[in-house]
Amino acid sequence: xxxxxxxxxxxAGYNAALVAIGAALLxxxxxxxxxxxxxxxxxxxxxAVAHATLxxxxxxxxxxxxxxxxxRSLLGLLLGSAVSAWLGLLAVQWLTxxxxxxxxxxxxxxxxxxxxxxxxxxxxxxxxxxxRQAGLEGFLLGTTAGMLFSDAVxxxxxxxxxxxxxxxxxxxxTLVAFDPDYAAARGYNISAIDLAxxxxxxxxxxxxxxxxxxxxxxxxxxxxxxxxxxxxxxxDRVLWIAGAIGGVSGYVGATLSASAxxxxxGPIIVLVAAVLFVFSLLFxxxxxxxGAMLRRRGFARRVHRRQxxxxxxxSEPIHDAYTLRVLVAEGLIRADGVxxxxxxxxxxxxxxxxxRWDVARRLHRDTAQAGRYDGLTPIEEVxxxxxxxxxxxxxxxxxxxxGA
Amino acid sequence: MNxxxxxxxxxPGAERAMEPAPPPALSVAGLTVSYGEKPAIFSVDAAFEAGxxxxxxxxxxxGKSTLLKAALGLVPRVSGDVTAFGRPVDAxxxxxxxxxxxxxxxxxxxxxxxxxxxxxxxxxxxxxxxLTGALKASVRDALDRVGMAEFASRQIGQLSGGQQQRVxxxxxxxxxxxxxxxxxxxxxxxxxxxxxxxxxxxxxxAEGRSIVAVHHDLGTVASYFDHVLLINVRKIxxxxxxxxxxxxxxxxxxxxxxxxxxxxxLGQAG
Numbered sequence: 001x002x003x004x005x006x007x008x009x010x011x012a013g014y015n016a017a018l019v020a021i022g023a024a025l026l027x028x029x030x031x032x033x034x035x036x037x038x039x040x041x042x043x044x045x046x047x048a049v050a051h052a053t054l055x056x057x058x059x060x061x062x063x064x065x066x067x068x069x070x071x072r073s074l075l076g077l078l079l080g081s082a083v084s085a086w087l088g089l090l091a092v093q094w095l096t097x098x099x100x101x102x103x104x105x106x107x108x109x110x111x112x113x114x115x116x117x118x119x120x121x122x123x124x125x126x127x128x129x130x131x132r133q134a135g136l137e138g139f140l141l142g143t144t145a146g147m148l149f150s151d152a153v154x155x156x157x158x159x160x161x162x163x164x165x166x167x168x169x170x171x172x173x174t175l176v177a178f179d180p181d182y183a184a185a186r187g188y189n190i191s192a193i194d195l196a197x198x199x200x201x202x203x204x205x206x207x208x209x210x211x212x213x214x215x216x217x218x219x220x221x222x223x224x225x226x227x228x229x230x231x232x233x234x235x236d237r238v239l240w241i242a243g244a245i246g247g248v249s250g251y252v253g254a255t256l257s258a259s260a261x262x263x264x265x266g267p268i269i270v271l272v273a274a275v276l277f278v279f280s281l282l283f284x285x286x287x288x289x290x291g292a293m294l295r296r297r298g299f300a301r302r303v304h305r306r307q308x309x310x311x312x313x314x315s316e317p318i319h320d321a322y323t324l325r326v327l328v329a330e331g332l333i334r335a336d337g338v339x340x341x342x343x344x345x346x347x348x349x350x351x352x353x354x355x356r357w358d359v360a361r362r363l364h365r366d367t368a369q370a371g372r373y374d375g376l377t378p379i380e381e382v383x384x385x386x387x388x389x390x391x392x393x394x395x396x397x398x399x400x401x402x403g404a
Numbered sequence: 405m406n407x408x409x410x411x412x413x414x415x416p417g418a419e420r421a422m423e424p425a426p427p428p429a430l431s432v433a434g435l436t437v438s439y440g441e442k443p444a445i446f447s448v449d450a451a452f453e454a455g456x457x458x459x460x461x462x463x464x465x466x467g468k469s470t471l472l473k474a475a476l477g478l479v480p481r482v483s484g485d486v487t488a489f490g491r492p493v494d495a496x497x498x499x500x501x502x503x504x505x506x507x508x509x510x511x512x513x514x515x516x517x518x519x520x521x522x523x524x525x526x527x528x529x530x531x532x533x534x535l536t537g538a539l540k541a542s543v544r545d546a547l548d549r550v551g552m553a554e555f556a557s558r559q560i561g562q563l564s565g566g567q568q569q570r571v572x573x574x575x576x577x578x579x580x581x582x583x584x585x586x587x588x589x590x591x592x593x594x595x596x597x598x599x600x601x602x603x604x605x606x607x608x609x610a611e612g613r614s615i616v617a618v619h620h621d622l623g624t625v626a627s628y629f630d631h632v633l634l635i636n637v638r639k640i641x642x643x644x645x646x647x648x649x650x651x652x653x654x655x656x657x658x659x660x661x662x663x664x665x666x667x668x669x670l671g672q673a674g
Contacts, residue, residue, distance in 0.1 A: 039513065171526045178513045178523070182575075185476045185502035185585075186527060187494065233559040235514045 004259035008252075016258035019144045019211065020251055022155040023269055026208050027250025029159035030217070031224030031242035032166045033200040038225040039177035039235060040197065044104065045092060047218045048111040049198065050205045052088025053081035054118025054214060057139055058125055065128070072135070074151050074210060081139075081214075082206045088114050089198050142213035142266035144254070151210055158207035162200055163243065173197055174235045211254070212266035219270040220246055227277045230284035249273035301326055302376050306350060308332070312339050313351035353379050359391040427490030429454040429583045429614035430475060435484030437467070437474045443482075444470040448639045452583075452616050454489070457609050458631040459619040461649075463658050466636040468618040469505070469587050476502055476585065488583060496583075498527065501576035503586040506569050511561045518556040520571050521546055524578030546577040549607075551600055566597030573601060584608060586617040590624075602628055622662075625649060 010017040037043055060080020065071040088110050095106035122136055135143070166173075175183040176193045184190050201221060208217040228241035253269030285291050300322075308323040309332065318324055318337065327333045332343030339347065356379045379388060428451040435448045445467035452458050460468045473479045475486045477493065488496035501524070521543045522535060529535055535543075547553045550570040555563065560571065569589060576584055584605070590598050605615050605628075619625060625632060625645060632649045634640040634657045641653035654662060 041510075168531050171529070171531060174515075175523055175526060178515060178520075179504060179509045181473070181478050181504045181508055182502055182523070184478050185497070185500065185504075187497040229514060233514050234516060234519060238514050 004256060007255035007258040013258075015144070015147055016255070018147055018149065018152040019258065019265060020254040022147070022152045023211050023250035023254035023265065024247045025156050025159040025250070026204070026211055027220055027224070027246030027248070027269065027273075028243040029162040029166075029246070030204045030208065030220035030250075031228070031244070031246030032163050032239055033197075033204045034221030034246075035225040035228070035235075035239045035242045036166070036170075036173040036177055036197050037201055037221055038229075039174070039238070040194070041177075042103075043218075043222045044107050045089070045198065046201045046205065046221050048092050048107045048114075049085045049089050049202055050214045050217045051111045051118075052091075052114035053085045053205060053209060054115055054139070055121050056080040056082065056084025056118075057136055057209070058118055058121030059084070061125060061136060062121070062128075074148075074154060077136075077139075078154070078206045078209065081209060082202060084114065084118075085202045085205060089202065138213075139209045140213050140215055141264060142209070142211045142216070144211055144257070144265045147210065155207050155210065158203060162203045162207075165196075166200055166239070169193070169196055169200075170236065170239060178235075211250075212269060216266050216270050219273060220249070223270070223273040223277050224249070227273070227280045230280040230287045233286070245273065245276055249276060299376075305330070305332075306376060309343070309347040309350040310354065312343060312347035355395050356388060356391045359394045360387075363391070363394070426454045427487070428452055429456075429489060430493075430585075430616060431487045432471070432475055433485045435471065435474055435486065436482040437470050437479055438482055443637060445474065445635065446637050447483075448635060450633050450639060450642055452614065452633075453631060454614050455609065455612050456631045457605060457615040457617075457629045458633060459617055459625050459629040459645075460633045460635065461619055461622065461625060461657070462635040462640070466657070468635065471635065472502075472585050472587055472616070472618060476500070499582040501579040501581035501584050503572050503576045503584065503589060505587045505591065506565060506572060507591075511563070511568060513560065515560055516556065517547065517552060517558050517560060517563070517571050518543060520560055521574045521578050524575040527579075542578055542580075543574075546574040547571075549577055549604055550574045564594070566593040569593050569597060570600065573604060577604070581613070583614045584616070586615070588618050588620060591620065622654070 007016055007020065010020060034043075034046070037046055057077050057080055060077050061071045063080070064073060064076050069076070091110045091114075092103070092106045095101045095109065096103045099106075101109070125136060172183070172188050172193050173196075175186075175188065176190055176197075180190055183193075204221060205214070205217050208220060212220060224242040224246040225238055227245050228238045231241055232238055249272045250269050253272040254265055256272065257263040257265040257268040280288065282289050283291075304320065304323040304326045308318055308320075308327045311318050311323075312327075312333070318327070324333070324337070327343065328335060331340060332346055333339050360379065360383060379391075383391075430452040431450070433449050435450075436446050437444045448467075448471060450471075460471060462468050470479060474481045474484070475493065477486075486493045488500060493500070522539075524546070525535070525539050525543065529539065544553060544556065547556055550573050552567065552570050552574060555567065560568065563571065573586075573589065576586075586605075589601055593601070605617070609615060617629070619629070626649060630645055631643065632645050633642045634648065634653050636657045636659075640657040641648040641650070
């Protein structure tokens with residue numbers, strides 16, 4: 001535990017601190033760029049893009065070694081991965097547009113073919129004299145051992161540029177995700193905006209190869225926006241909340257993995273994000289499962305309360321056990337089913353409300369207000385006092401005792 | 405705003421009569437669109453008069469929505485020219501407001517009513533420009549015109565169908581355009597919303613703006629619109645409702661799909 005706290009406050013050594021900061025920036029960029037991928041419902045394309053990086057990594061290594069270089073320069077490897085990821089993306093788009101394949105089939109085809117090609121290239125490199133210590137398989141699941149300061153700078157700069165471009169393009173990307181026809185009618189170039197969005201996704205994928213690896217990077221693009229969606233109903237807030245969730249996941253995940261030997265960084269980051277997701281799924285107030293259950297119970301309770309009081313007002317017997325429990329719990333009837341004074345007053349009020357609604361629906365036929373009758377909303381919340389007075393005049397007779 | 409716009413908005417009818425006739429708000433020539441090898445619309449010529457309210461009418465699958473979308477370049481066209489206010493449509497996009505079919509978007513999208521209407525101003529704010537107080541006021545004004553001011557902070561998925569249609573109309577109003585193209589604005593909306601929408605459209609026409617709407621209900625064509633374009637893949641008839649919306653033209657557009665009774669009733673109404 002103290003090892004984790006040390007790491008959390010960047011006290012676990014130079015390398016661990018670099019990784020933690022890099023992972024936080026990467027997570028933020030992933031959440032932000034992934035937001036529009038999620039809103040455009042193209043989440044899985046990023047998986048094809050990520051897997052398509054592998055042959056590029058291998059070929060870049062071969063080219064760098066062939067031209068007398070080190071072969072392990074992160075910048076060079078990432079440039080190679082970007083080129084093949086871009087080709088993979090174009091392949092998905094071409095298959096979707098020009099053939100009868102759907103996007104899911106195109107994704108499956110491109111993902112497996114590029115990944116297979118990458119594995120073959122890596123195997124060839126293993127047989128090369130200079131290839132044995134390349135450690136290229138570390139890009140599959142990420143590796144943080146021996147991360148250099150220059151690597152961290154590369155991730156930081158790449159992440160910052162990605163977030164900045166995402167912010168600048170947020171309006172056209174929101175518009176295209178919500179209503180592409182309207183966006184096109186206003187003169188936005190849909191395919192250029194989609195390409196820019198995928199370019200941002202590719203940038204996150206490439207700079208995330210070192211820490212998280214190509215197999216799991218899709219999680220950093222998808223889990224944060226999906227989690228953020230539980231907490232807000234506005235796209236621009238999804239963007240920032242997703243960034244924050246990604247950043248926290250990256251930072252906490254990296255420090256957790258640094259606090260114990262042999263804990264893999266990338267998978268731990270993804271698991272931290274998953275914990276935040278499950279928590280949001282359960283407990284987010286508006287869209288979470290617990291909130292929905294509470295609201296449904298509250299609604300059922302209000303329905304039973306209303307029906308029970310209406311039965312009291314009409315002196316009808318109540319048989320429903322739940323209705324009886326609700327009325328007893330609120331002190332509206334005694335345990336033997338006889339109405340209390342409070343219960344009689346409430347019943348009279350509800351009965352009057354029903355009568356007023358009857359008149360309101362007759363007088364305000366076809367208006368928006370009368371349409372709001374749901375049997376539960378008190379009429380005072382819908383109509384003004386003078387309108388209600390008009391209903392009472394229509395009902396006639398003495399106003400029932402009890403007061404409003 | 406260019407001077408042409410101002411003239412259309414403010415120019416009194418008497419003054420305009422002395423000038424040469426203004427170019428049509430929207431004009432298509434030889435427009436052909438096909439999905440696969442079956443034409444959805446074939447070689448349609450049509451001119452939508454500036455300052456008029458035109459209904460595009462025809463049976464299901466006649467290509468009504470396709471005509472609008474092809475005119476805006478939303479679906480590729482096989483052939484044909486499109487101009488708006490006498491210029492290529494791309495040069496006139498700032499003067500055109502499009503109201504898509506309500507069912508064409510996912511209403512669970514994270515946006516409030518205010519956010520959606522503010523999308524109508526994205527061209528004015530640019531990429532990074534702030535939504536200033538004046539722009540926010542124009543969003544609220546647009547919501548007010550469709551009777552949705554109190555719903556500004558509602559998530560759009562919580563609205564009724566009619567309310568969603570009003571939000572789309574408000575987004576178009578916020579653009580302050582000269583030509584409004586509406587795709588089935590009355591499809592699946594309540595009677596109160598239909599009334600509210602037609603009132604807004606009538607007010608726009610009174611301001612000298614042009615309206616083109618895909619319309620389904622033959623019974624209300626004559627009372628809502630002054631011009632009509634009848635199509636069924638090909639153009640059947642076009643012009644003022646009084647002369648173009650005839651039982652013969654309807655028979656030609658709908659074939660045997662309209663009963664003699666319907667035609668008779670419409671003939672009397674028109």
